[in-house]
Amino acid sequence: MARERHRLTVVSNRGPIQYARMDGERVALRGGGGLVSALRGLIGNHDVTWIVCAISEEDHLVAAEQNGRALEETDAIGNPFKLHFADPDPADFAAMYGHIANPLLWFIQHGLYASGEEPVVSTDIREAWAGYRRYNAAVATETAMERDCDALMIHDYQLYLVPAMLREAGVTSPILHFTHIPWPAPEAWKQLPVDLRTELLHGLLGSDIVGFHTEHDVRNFLATCATYLPGVEVAAGDARVRVIVDHEARDVHVRSYPISIDPAELRAHMRTPEMIAAHTELLRTRPEKLILRVDRTDPSKNILRGFHAYGRLLDRRPDLHGRVQLLSLLDPSRLAVPVYANYLKRINAIAAEINEKHGTDGWLPIDVRIGDNFPVVVAAYREYDALLVNSIADGMNLISKEAPLLNERSGVVVLSENAGSFEELEPWVLAVDPLDVEQTAAQLERALELPQPERGERAAAIRAFVEAHDVARWIDLQLLDLEFLAEPRA
Amino acid sequence: MARERHRLTVVSNRGPIQYARMDGERVALRGGGGLVSALRGLIGNHDVTWIVCAISEEDHLVAAEQNGRALEETDAIGNPFKLHFADPDPADFAAMYGHIANPLLWFIQHGLYASGEEPVVSTDIREAWAGYRRYNAAVATETAMERDCDALMIHDYQLYLVPAMLREAGVTSPILHFTHIPWPAPEAWKQLPVDLRTELLHGLLGSDIVGFHTEHDVRNFLATCATYLPGVEVAAGDARVRVIVDHEARDVHVRSYPISIDPAELRAHMRTPEMIAAHTELLRTRPEKLILRVDRTDPSKNILRGFHAYGRLLDRRPDLHGRVQLLSLLDPSRLAVPVYANYLKRINAIAAEINEKHGTDGWLPIDVRIGDNFPVVVAAYREYDALLVNSIADGMNLISKEAPLLNERSGVVVLSENAGSFEELEPWVLAVDPLDVEQTAAQLERALELPQPERGERAAAIRAFVEAHDVARWIDLQLLDLEFLAEPRA
Numbered sequence: 001m002a003r004e005r006h007r008l009t010v011v012s013n014r015g016p017i018q019y020a021r022m023d024g025e026r027v028a029l030r031g032g033g034g035l036v037s038a039l040r041g042l043i044g045n046h047d048v049t050w051i052v053c054a055i056s057e058e059d060h061l062v063a064a065e066q067n068g069r070a071l072e073e074t075d076a077i078g079n080p081f082k083l084h085f086a087d088p089d090p091a092d093f094a095a096m097y098g099h100i101a102n103p104l105l106w107f108i109q110h111g112l113y114a115s116g117e118e119p120v121v122s123t124d125i126r127e128a129w130a131g132y133r134r135y136n137a138a139v140a141t142e143t144a145m146e147r148d149c150d151a152l153m154i155h156d157y158q159l160y161l162v163p164a165m166l167r168e169a170g171v172t173s174p175i176l177h178f179t180h181i182p183w184p185a186p187e188a189w190k191q192l193p194v195d196l197r198t199e200l201l202h203g204l205l206g207s208d209i210v211g212f213h214t215e216h217d218v219r220n221f222l223a224t225c226a227t228y229l230p231g232v233e234v235a236a237g238d239a240r241v242r243v244i245v246d247h248e249a250r251d252v253h254v255r256s257y258p259i260s261i262d263p264a265e266l267r268a269h270m271r272t273p274e275m276i277a278a279h280t281e282l283l284r285t286r287p288e289k290l291i292l293r294v295d296r297t298d299p300s301k302n303i304l305r306g307f308h309a310y311g312r313l314l315d316r317r318p319d320l321h322g323r324v325q326l327l328s329l330l331d332p333s334r335l336a337v338p339v340y341a342n343y344l345k346r347i348n349a350i351a352a353e354i355n356e357k358h359g360t361d362g363w364l365p366i367d368v369r370i371g372d373n374f375p376v377v378v379a380a381y382r383e384y385d386a387l388l389v390n391s392i393a394d395g396m397n398l399i400s401k402e403a404p405l406l407n408e409r410s411g412v413v414v415l416s417e418n419a420g421s422f423e424e425l426e427p428w429v430l431a432v433d434p435l436d437v438e439q440t441a442a443q444l445e446r447a448l449e450l451p452q453p454e455r456g457e458r459a460a461a462i463r464a465f466v467e468a469h470d471v472a473r474w475i476d477l478q479l480l481d482l483e484f485l486a487e488p489r490a
Numbered sequence: 491m492a493r494e495r496h497r498l499t500v501v502s503n504r505g506p507i508q509y510a511r512m513d514g515e516r517v518a519l520r521g522g523g524g525l526v527s528a529l530r531g532l533i534g535n536h537d538v539t540w541i542v543c544a545i546s547e548e549d550h551l552v553a554a555e556q557n558g559r560a561l562e563e564t565d566a567i568g569n570p571f572k573l574h575f576a577d578p579d580p581a582d583f584a585a586m587y588g589h590i591a592n593p594l595l596w597f598i599q600h601g602l603y604a605s606g607e608e609p610v611v612s613t614d615i616r617e618a619w620a621g622y623r624r625y626n627a628a629v630a631t632e633t634a635m636e637r638d639c640d641a642l643m644i645h646d647y648q649l650y651l652v653p654a655m656l657r658e659a660g661v662t663s664p665i666l667h668f669t670h671i672p673w674p675a676p677e678a679w680k681q682l683p684v685d686l687r688t689e690l691l692h693g694l695l696g697s698d699i700v701g702f703h704t705e706h707d708v709r710n711f712l713a714t715c716a717t718y719l720p721g722v723e724v725a726a727g728d729a730r731v732r733v734i735v736d737h738e739a740r741d742v743h744v745r746s747y748p749i750s751i752d753p754a755e756l757r758a759h760m761r762t763p764e765m766i767a768a769h770t771e772l773l774r775t776r777p778e779k780l781i782l783r784v785d786r787t788d789p790s791k792n793i794l795r796g797f798h799a800y801g802r803l804l805d806r807r808p809d810l811h812g813r814v815q816l817l818s819l820l821d822p823s824r825l826a827v828p829v830y831a832n833y834l835k836r837i838n839a840i841a842a843e844i845n846e847k848h849g850t851d852g853w854l855p856i857d858v859r860i861g862d863n864f865p866v867v868v869a870a871y872r873e874y875d876a877l878l879v880n881s882i883a884d885g886m887n888l889i890s891k892e893a894p895l896l897n898e899r900s901g902v903v904v905l906s907e908n909a910g911s912f913e914e915l916e917p918w919v920l921a922v923d924p925l926d927v928e929q930t931a932a933q934l935e936r937a938l939e940l941p942q943p944e945r946g947e948r949a950a951a952i953r954a955f956v957e958a959h960d961v962a963r964w965i966d967l968q969l970l971d972l973e974f975l976a977e978p979r980a
């Protein structure tokens with residue numbers, strides 16, 4: 001596979017660095033979520049300029065100082081890259097984040113709305129959309145300054161409008177937009193009013209390549225264009241959308257690139273002192289049979305139905321009482337958005353109810369730990385007998401790839417049919433319909449009782465698959481397509 | 491059009507008669523909802539045997555007495571037909587009605603669920619489904635006794651499993667199943683677990699013809715079969731599903747027949763003394779500009795957003811205060827189902843809020859009347875300046891056909907894009923996206939201000955359309971297809 005060195009402009013809402021002020025000094029905090037880890041490989045192998053949004057107070061100061069020039073920075077493992085801030089108005093950022101991206105787009109794309117009550121499309125939402133548009137424009141303006149590159153890679157649902165804005169600004173390098181959350185079928189997009197929906201689709205179609213995690217997303221995106229954009233021609237077999245502007249036709253390619261993990265990096269975590277301590281502690285406290293879930297506290301993760309399913313398992317298998325535990329490592333998420341804060345309350349309430357019903361002095365049926373404790377997560381990855389991932393919908397779900405890689409007990413993965421990773425891992429997991437609590441209970445039971453050698457074979461197959469389909473491959477496939485699919489333009 | 495006399499077996503959950511006991515005497519109560527009125531034309535023109543479900547105490551007694559033989563009865567206008575009761579176990583009826591048909595199927599098919607919380611598929615739902623299946627079997631058993639006929643017409647979502655059961659029982663007359671509620675896109679059917687979904691689809695595919703109100707429903711049904719039934723072959727262009735059983739292929743035709751009304755019958759209502767009295771009263775009390783909505787109190791009717799939209803109109807048009815009123819004639823519906831009871835409370839609360847905010851001593855902005863008062867409905871049909879039908883989803887919505895037929899003020903119809911009638915009436919209505927409160931407010935404003943002659947032309951066009959596409963045509967198209975599309979079988 002081509003490992004040429006490219007000059008790449010990467011664009012995302014959050015990047016690998018946030019600045020803060022500590023003891024009067026400016027410090028760079030390196031971290032960030034799954035996207036940042038996934039893109040770390042880019043920085044090591046290519047000349048990357050990363051456009052990110054200024055979020056902290058100190059970010060705004062840095063943005064004001066940068067004066068249109070990117071900063072020389074290094075990532076968490078010391079590789080150099082250039083950092084270029086976009087600095088949208090904080091009110092526009094708030095509109096984008098709290099009203100449009102979460103919950104509106106997130107809820108539509110994960111199928112979480114009951115249309116009977118929400119969304120209510122009112123002036124408020126259109127005002128918020130105007131903020132979303134200005135936020136996108138601010139990011140596009142800074143991105144256009146970094147146009148002198150081999151390709152631009154724009155990330156996720158905060159930035160749907162940027163590709164068309166870049167094209168409008170005369171940027172000629174190939175543009176790939178990548179959506180990390182599910183793309184639902186056309187019907188779901190009825191929940192967005194027609195003017196916003198059309199603008200969103202044309203925003204994305206400014207790209208040369210529109211990328212998703214799964215073939216299911218690709219099919220849905222093509223169907224959405226075919227349903228709502230009478231002016232474009234959709235060649236579904238070819239996964240192309242032909243856009244005609246001023247009598248000139250150009251092709252937008254729609255492709256799936258399933259994101260993955262960096263096995264070596266993840267394994268390295270197992271050897272730090274914190275991880276070893278957490279593992280020793282878990283070995284001391286673990287039950288005979290450990291069921292694990294690791295999630296952000298997001299309604300799309302379906303934590304409540306997961307608890308109910310486990311409760312049903314306890315109802316029908318008293319012999320498991322005292323011998324099994326559901327360890328739930330939950331990272332609190334978006335608590336400033338009311339529906340998220342409320343969801344966390346319900347999680348605690350339902351866990352308490354099941355613990356109240358079944359628990360004894362010496363046995364806690366569900367151990368809910370709210371927080372972000374990576375050493376405990378890694379220790380639990382090594383130790384589970386069954387991993388439960390029952391998302392209602394999920395762009396990919398990296399936990400279903402990380403956990404089997406580290407697991408040492410031939411743990412069985414119980415995986416939602418609607419997780420992106422299901423498209424790759426289906427042959428080796430126990431599938432669940434995320435709405436079906438009874439079936440989920442049955443599959444958890446099967447996961448605990450599946451005999452050797454079958455459990456070992458399934459676990460080994462997932463490990464081998466993830467090793468062979470790592471995050472470097474995810475990036476390389478995109479770069480190859482950018483080289484060969486994108487049409488050159490003047 | 492062929493007006494041959496056919497021997498028809500009609501099957502529906504509720505029929506044109508319910509028995510009751512009054513002063514020790516058995517009496518037949520004739521009435522029933524829209525379906526019964528729509529099918530009244532059948533009884534006049536054909537030899538009809540109607541299979542219905544015994545619901546009242548007295549129905550059960552009649553069912554016990556009938557001993558497998560149909561009763562000679564007459565409908566509300568004296569035409570003879572045969573009545574044949576099915577008498578499923580009351581627990582099965584309750585499971586069908588309160589757990590499967592409403593809310594589960596109704597909510598899925600109208601897009602009302604927030605999957606984040608509901609439905610929860612548990613043993614309860616599977617137990618209720620077993621009741622739904624037994625209810626269908628009880629109806630199919632009685633229907634099979636009336637197999638000696640030219641065609642069987644099975645109605646609606648309570649009876650999805652009957653067609654396959656009839657075929658299994660060796661019934662050879664052609665079978666048409668008609669679904670009166672929307673058929674959503676394949677994604678929505680993920681909310682029903684795979685075993686139930688498959689059984690439902692195969693139940694329907696026992697028919698020779700599967701009928702819906704709109705082409706949109708037809709496309710969605712074909713797509714649903716293509717998505718979830720790998721064993722069948724879907725010819726979308728032809729609107730056929732080819733089912734192969736034991737190496738024998740047969741075709742199921744999927745067709746739209748938009749239901750309509752009987753213009754003469756409706757006009758006759760205008761001349762009764764009660765109607766005339768109600769009209770006189772409304773003329774006395776009506777505001778300068780009357781907006782009307784007539785609905786069952788069902789979440790799919792989107793009454794809350796309709797009120798909010800009207801509130802937005804009042805916010806921005808103080809000059810309308812005191813001159814306009816939203817008359818809401820709401821028929822309470824399914825109050826035994828908790829989500830419906832709660833919805834009615836919310837309706838009253840939001841109307842009170844808007845009246846509190848804008849109302850004055852002499853002016854009530856929203857007049858909510860809860861009840862089933864047909865004379866007032868007919869009077870209001872004659873008098874509205876704007877009719878608001880903003881359903882989130884609606885199989886057809888007959889109000890959008892009835893009201894313009896009787897209206898005498900060139901009233902303008904503001905119609906949801908997701909109502910079945912939108913497919914026919916689009917050129918002459920003001921369209922609304924039901925989720926978009928701001929746009930709904932703008933269309934209400936436009937409806938009130940649309941000048942003559944345009945409002946008159948639009949109103950006349952709808953009237954002419956409804957006259958030419960009446961309920962008799964709805965029935966005749968089905969009978970023609972039953973004659974020419976259904977393959978004879980041994």
